[in-house]
Amino acid sequence: MCFGLANDAVTAELEAIGALEGLSKKEVKAKTGGLVRERIPALAQRVADAIAGHGFARVEAVNGYINISFDANRMAARLIGEVLERGDAYGRVAPVAETVMVEHSQPNTHKAFHVGHLRNSCLGVSLTHILRAAGYQVQDANYIGDIGMHVIKCLWCYERFHRGEEPIEPAARGRWLGEIYAESDARLNFRKDVLDFLHLLATEDPTFVAAIDKMLKFLWRKNTEGEDIAYLLGRIAAAQPIKDELLREQDVIVKFWPIIGDQLRDQIANPKPIAPVDGAPEPTTTPEERLATWERLAEHIDDWWPHVPAWREEVRETFQRWEAQEPGFVQLWETTREWSLADFRRIFDELGARFDVWFFESEVEAEGREIVQELLERGIAEVSEGLPVVKIDEKLGLETPTYRTLPILRSDGTTLYSTKDLALTRRKFERFGVDRAIWVVDVRQSLYFQQIFKVLELWGFTQAAQSFHLPYEMVRLPEGVISSRKGNVPIYDDIRDAVVARAREIIEEKNPDLAPEVKETVAWQVAIGSLKYAMLARDNNKVVTFDLEEALSFEGHAAPYIQYAHARACRILENAGVIPADLEAAAASLDFGTPAPEELSLLQAISALPDEIREAADDYRPLVIANYVFDLAKRFNDFYHACPVLQSPEPVRTARLALTAATRQTLANGLALLGIAAPAAM
């Protein structure tokens, strides 16, 4: 404030004596800048002198800032009294008459629940807690992907290759299905994987291109499939993508495959220095990695390559069996769906996610189709290239591609994600009476949601304006992106097993005297808390790099640090033999004497919780709370290292005990907002 005042004063004075006349803006700035800087400290001092004594304990001017101190004992008594009196409710903001639905944790049945889903669930759960604390009426909604192409692919693969098989472990049936799904994906994309690999070789391996060029020419002369060889030759030499539908003989690639392997092995056995080519991009793979990929594909090339087109047709037919609601197929769907749902219920229970509403994709298919029909009838949607779409930019009269085109039904009449989302959104507002709907979905779906909201708007659905997509970035691994093709997807169950096991070890080492049941409970609380904190202590628009080693360390900036501070506070209170009620009664007349800086700093942090909740809710950012609660724990650490509690003489002892109790409560409330448990001992 003093900076602004000084600037105004200096400018006014100079203007008054005409010193600024005819000068450019820049020149004025150069002239006033120094004067303003000189003026500030004196001005700040004057302001400080003027307000000193008006009920403030101390007022001082420092570096152009005015620092105001309040009577610490009075403020502390009031704050601690409020915290102890309100307990779990401390930090909560007055209720708001607005119902918000948060949709998150949209796992797909027949697929594995992995580390990516974990980020979504942690974010969603924390967000619902934060919004509730900020006074909103919150509906916590799950939306299970229990139908769609992935389900059909999985069931096709199950019937075709695993009929009659049952997962060995009943607790992991969903996971077993996920493996079947992964297999179906590998089978159906096999040709694409092979051709992408050839394209990769052609793009970043000049030695390979030269060698293959020679060999293909040799084959060309003596082979009957001359046209195919010529095609491959041309594409590889020019590093162009290869299309299998342009091959005359379907098995030419299969015949060609061993030659590629020989060449890759030869390159590794006799490495040649590669002369860098100007303008050519750096290779992204090593020769060893390329050979490994070749070997992985070689395992199935004879069996799989010829069948891919027929398999894809079978998948299409399988989808039609769903469409026709063929009883046997529906029965299979129901059984396998339940395997996945059982897994999900267990996982959400472990994560402390309790939903008010469970939506399923399968229950909005019919309603979605009706909406598509209506959109077509009203001319908002049209049939283009054989399928119903909404050409949004055209409808809005936009020149530059912005919202583009949204397909709303497949050409064979089966439903898309968009078909179902149109129906579900209407349901949320009309049947559930929400005022605002939030979708917690990863950032790659941003355009998709803008499209959905625009289509609803074009349809005349005014609540589209109250629909918000909350995007968050992806989870990666230290070694790169998560990819089911590369087979490096960390499954939730595996991560949890590793983290819980580590937590057990550490408890055994640090606190062997705890009762066995307590040890087990605490191991879970610390393990799950640690995982959650890793997911939440990163802003929504930042990629999370999930490092299992880091998640296992339990040291430093992590949940256990905060939980530990909470446990220490509990122990101090326990050793003192006081109960919160006693301290609450004493709160009105607390006397810290002359409070230590660590005590003031801690009091300040405790008082900040309501503001932090508001900020986190306004911006949908659990990170705000994650940072806050860590900072609070750190200040508590500073406090108990600097200020002995139990050995202090009265009345300071009681004051410090009350402060410890208030900190404990605030730590617990902050952790609760993140969905993290606060153990009393660990």
Added chain:
RNA sequence: GCGCCCGUAGCUCAGUGGAUAGAGCGCUUGCCUCCGGAGCAAGAGGCCACAGGUUCGAGUCCUGUCGGGCGUACCA
């Protein structure tokens, strides 16, 4: 092409337009006779990608450039 996001310490990340830009990990050195060492104290480590602009004041706001990621009609 068009659009969105990211770029801060060796690494992973914080940082309402305001004071000398902060944590954690890793590295160096200390601290358990003292409320629990999952902790604490100290040290080294920064042209806040780059260039302009707005402002009394920019890591923060605006424009552009470079680098990286993602999306862009029948996956979800």
